[in-house]
Amino acid sequence: MNGLESLVLRNRLAQAGFEPSVFRYPSTQADIGEAAAALAIHLHGFGAGPVHLVGHSLGGLVILEAFAARGELPQGRIVLLASPVQGSRAARAVAAWSLGPHLLGRLAALELTRREPRTWHGERELGIIAGSRSAGMGRLFADLPAPNDGTVSVDETRLAGASEHIVHDVSHTGMLMSAAVAESLVKFLGSGSFGRS
Numbered sequence: 001m002n003g004l005e006s007l008v009l010r011n012r013l014a015q016a017g018f019e020p021s022v023f024r025y026p027s028t029q030a031d032i033g034e035a036a037a038a039l040a041i042h043l044h045g046f047g048a049g050p051v052h053l054v055g056h057s058l059g060g061l062v063i064l065e066a067f068a069a070r071g072e073l074p075q076g077r078i079v080l081l082a083s084p085v086q087g088s089r090a091a092r093a094v095a096a097w098s099l100g101p102h103l104l105g106r107l108a109a110l111e112l113t114r115r116e117p118r119t120w121h122g123e124r125e126l127g128i129i130a131g132s133r134s135a136g137m138g139r140l141f142a143d144l145p146a147p148n149d150g151t152v153s154v155d156e157t158r159l160a161g162a163s164e165h166i167v168h169d170v171s172h173t174g175m176l177m178s179a180a181v182a183e184s185l186v187k188f189l190g191s192g193s194f195g196r197s
Contacts, residue, residue, distance in 0.1 A: 005176055006176055008176065009054075009176050012182040012186070013054075013182070013186065018186075021046075023038075025039070027108055030107055031110060032110065036062055036065035036068075036069055036070075040069075040070045043066075043073050043074055044074070046074055047074070048074065050074060050075045050076035050077075051076045052076040052077045052078070053076065053077075053078045054078075054079050055078070057081070057082050057084070057151075058083070058108055060080035060081065060082075060083025061111050063078060063080070064080075064085065067122045067124070068122075076124065077126070077188060078127070079185050079189065081129050081175055081185075082131055082157060083152075083157060084156040085156070085158070086117060086155070086156045086159075087112060087114050088112040088156060089138075089143075090138035090139075090141045090151060091109075091112030092113045092142070119160040120159050120161035120162050121161055126159070126162045126163050127163055127164045127165070127188040127192075129194075130149065130152070130157040130167045131170040131172055132146075132148070132168070133150065133171045134149065135171040136172045138151035138172070147167065149170065149174075149175070150172050152172060163192060164194050166194045
């Protein structure tokens, strides 16, 4: 998660009894292998765990890569927030421009434009929260199918092997400020379920 944009969500997690920590990675210079390796080192710094992970958008792809490449990481649960795990129509549209890959950055240009389907084979419980409020810059670059969060469509967030998937009426960035998203996140980190009937 990035610093200031996740501040509200981190405060809500802290109020729920968690101890949030921010992991930053250089999405414009690093590739996903380098970012994932740095994340693995960061996670080992917490000791035996459990260590839960929350990744927003591209951050979720870094988490998936860390576990695909390195199985021996602290125990805990994972929640992805609006992560385009099946690629991004908006990013593919931008990447087609002459300066598109430069604007996206190295990591995003490679990972968000891929077309190979991702699956989750990890032992950790993994939940996904997607948004359905179509308010975001992605709509300017691509014809996103409904439902979408304005940047990522809900179908782009679906991951075979994930424990649960839930959709909230929030935009791509708005989900970081949403009390309802925070409530679902706290439920999943605590129990491995979003708590729906």
